[in-house]
Amino acid sequence: MTDPILSVRNLNVTYLSSRATLNAVRNVSFDIGREKVAIVGESGSGKSTVGRAVVRLLTPSAKITADRMDFEGKNLLSLSERKMQDVRGRRISMILQDPKYSLNPVVTVGEQVTEAYRVHNKVPHKEAKERALAQLASVQIRDPAHVYDLYPHEVSGGMGQRIMIAMMLIPEPSLIIADEPTSALDVTVKLQVLAILDDLVRDRGIGLMFISHDLNLVQSFCDRVLIMYAGQVVEELRGDELGDAKHDYTKGLLASLPRIGDRRGRLSVLDRKDSWSMPVEKRP
Amino acid sequence: MSMIDVRKLSLDLGEGVRRRQILNDISLSVEAGDSFGLVGESGSGKSTVLRCIAGLYRHWTGEISIDGQTFASADRMGWCRKVQMVFQDPYGSLHPKHKIDTILSEPLRIHGFKDIDRRVSQILTQVGLGPRFRYRFPHQLSGGQRQRVAIARALILEPKILLLDEPTSALDVSIQAEILNLFSDLREQLDLTYLLVSHDLAVIDHMCSNLAVMRSGSVVESLSREQMVHGGATERYTNTLLRASEKYDRELVDELAAAS
Numbered sequence: 001m002t003d004p005i006l007s008v009r010n011l012n013v014t015y016l017s018s019r020a021t022l023n024a025v026r027n028v029s030f031d032i033g034r035e036k037v038a039i040v041g042e043s044g045s046g047k048s049t050v051g052r053a054v055v056r057l058l059t060p061s062a063k064i065t066a067d068r069m070d071f072e073g074k075n076l077l078s079l080s081e082r083k084m085q086d087v088r089g090r091r092i093s094m095i096l097q098d099p100k101y102s103l104n105p106v107v108t109v110g111e112q113v114t115e116a117y118r119v120h121n122k123v124p125h126k127e128a129k130e131r132a133l134a135q136l137a138s139v140q141i142r143d144p145a146h147v148y149d150l151y152p153h154e155v156s157g158g159m160g161q162r163i164m165i166a167m168m169l170i171p172e173p174s175l176i177i178a179d180e181p182t183s184a185l186d187v188t189v190k191l192q193v194l195a196i197l198d199d200l201v202r203d204r205g206i207g208l209m210f211i212s213h214d215l216n217l218v219q220s221f222c223d224r225v226l227i228m229y230a231g232q233v234v235e236e237l238r239g240d241e242l243g244d245a246k247h248d249y250t251k252g253l254l255a256s257l258p259r260i261g262d263r264r265g266r267l268s269v270l271d272r273k274d275s276w277s278m279p280v281e282k283r284p
Numbered sequence: 285m286s287m288i289d290v291r292k293l294s295l296d297l298g299e300g301v302r303r304r305q306i307l308n309d310i311s312l313s314v315e316a317g318d319s320f321g322l323v324g325e326s327g328s329g330k331s332t333v334l335r336c337i338a339g340l341y342r343h344w345t346g347e348i349s350i351d352g353q354t355f356a357s358a359d360r361m362g363w364c365r366k367v368q369m370v371f372q373d374p375y376g377s378l379h380p381k382h383k384i385d386t387i388l389s390e391p392l393r394i395h396g397f398k399d400i401d402r403r404v405s406q407i408l409t410q411v412g413l414g415p416r417f418r419y420r421f422p423h424q425l426s427g428g429q430r431q432r433v434a435i436a437r438a439l440i441l442e443p444k445i446l447l448l449d450e451p452t453s454a455l456d457v458s459i460q461a462e463i464l465n466l467f468s469d470l471r472e473q474l475d476l477t478y479l480l481v482s483h484d485l486a487v488i489d490h491m492c493s494n495l496a497v498m499r500s501g502s503v504v505e506s507l508s509r510e511q512m513v514h515g516g517a518t519e520r521y522t523n524t525l526l527r528a529s530e531k532y533d534r535e536l537v538d539e540l541a542a543a544s
Contacts, residue, residue, distance in 0.1 A: 042456040042457075042458060042459075043427070043456055140541070157326070186325035186326055186483065187325070187483065187525060187528040187529050188325065188524060188525070188528045188540060189325075190528070191528050191532060191533065191536060191537050191540070192537055192540065192541075194532055194537075195534060195537040198532075198534070213456060213457070215457065216486075216530075216531065217531070217532060219531065220531035220532040220533070221531075221532035252458070253457060253458060256457050256458045256460070256461035257457055257461075257486070258461075258464065258484075258486040258487055258489065258490035259486055259489075260485055260486050260489045260512075260513060260526065260529065260530065261489065261513040261514075263489075263490070265468075266465050266468065267461035267464055267465055267490070268461065269458065269461045269462050269465065270458040270461075
């Protein structure tokens with residue numbers, strides 16, 4: 001691994017309410033360099049919470065603590081809200097699952113990209129528009145001038161996701177947090193969007209945190225995989241070594257997947273063990 | 285005799301200049317006790333075929349018959365008793381303010397069944413939930429439990445056919461395995477026939493013996509599960525879907541880019 005862009009040690013996220021305390025994330029540690037790192041787990045495992053904790057976008061009732069959460073040499077937990085705002089969007093970008101909900105429905109997609117450009121660069125509208133068109137072309141949109149004038153409801157899911165990626169690439173971030181970016185997309189479109197992210201990591205040296213529930217996909221797409229269960233990382237593996245997983249939970253998840261050409265009478269189901277939720281060791 | 289027989293099914297939606305053909309000459313037939321898969325990308329019309337068979341659209345042309353009876357000659361109530369549907373999203377398909385008891389007994393009341401109490405508790409056991417779930421609200425249940433309620437609701441009228449529209453795509457893989465196993469068990473116990481729509485070829489492969497690949501409202505290719513698995517697919521589109529489903533394949537992306 002190259003020098004880490006993001007280094008996290010013993011991240012904890014706790015939701016406090018008058019009735020109960022919920023430890024959503026417990027002692028999660030990882031580094032992300034110029035590579036694709038997956039965080040996988042089932043719903044409720046805390047994988048999305050980790051992504052949001054890194055950019056400190058959690059509700060005020062969430063308490064975030066960590067021994068270390070360093071990004072490009074800055075401790076993210078000690079930054080003022082103002083400084084943090086500079087990091088969000090400018091240095092760390094997020095892509096969410098469904099572009100339908102992340103784009104403004106009453107503004108053309110091109111104007112939204114232009115607006116994003118002008119937030120980060122003080123240039124006249126005309127120049128920003130040219131940059132926006134170039135940006136759309138860079139994410140493999142074939143006819144940017146036509147797409148520019150479309151409204152979000154007029155573009156397909158794959159196109160919408162490319163527009164989101166074009167928008168968040170403008171400030172040239174060094175880390176992308178992608179939370180289920182392809183789950184709403186068809187298989188062939190999914191591959192095309194992944195290829196764009198793949199190129200960004202390779203050509204621009206960006207780090208990618210890829211939050212997903214799709215084991216099959218991260219196995220072939222990501223360099224490293226963290227498997228989360230009940231708020232903890234229970235196992236960390238290289239993507240291509242996922243098949244050699246040691247932890248019963250990882251093995252159970254892999255076994256429950258139907259696979260093409262692999263006919264079994266019944267799919268194996270998870271036999272959840274209490275020991276999987278026991279506290280894991282802290283990392284120095 | 286086939287349990288589901290669809291001949292030259294076509295459907296238009298929209299008015300005036302916005303009128304579009306959604307289905308174009310779809311034909312398929314499913315033997316009794318079989319599972320048939322419909323696979324395709326979004327917008328291919330696979331769910332629309334199910335909606336036509338369920339009677340949710342009525343202005344299609346062509347012919348649909350189940351169990352030897354055509355749609356035109358059947359009475360609506362009788363048709364519903366034979367064909368029931370399970371939808372993708374168990375969060376959207378259950379009435380949030382109705383208890384499970386109400387959700388399950390309403391169809392029975394509509395269709396004039398007598399021993400409602402016994403049937404409701406029996407079906408809850410059959411889908412692996414048990415009677416203690418009877419007086420709960422949907423929000424008190426997990427996604428997998430809700431989908432079991434949706435399956436119970438579909439089964440409570442003792443249909444012969446279940447139309448399954450992406451029944452596990454909103455669920456985690458471990459829960460998906462449980463629900464797919466439940467479908468297999470129920471099919472055997474109750475002699476059901478399934479028509480399963482999914483974008484996930486692995487799910488189709490696991491559940492179905494025959495399938496049709498759809499694209500833009502037409503059937504591109506119909507084939508058996510063995511043909512699909514052992515390289516017997518002849519259409520390029522089918523093979524693209526197969527390759528894309530297996531893993532992240534950079535070469536395929538380049539091929540797709542070159543082809544378009």
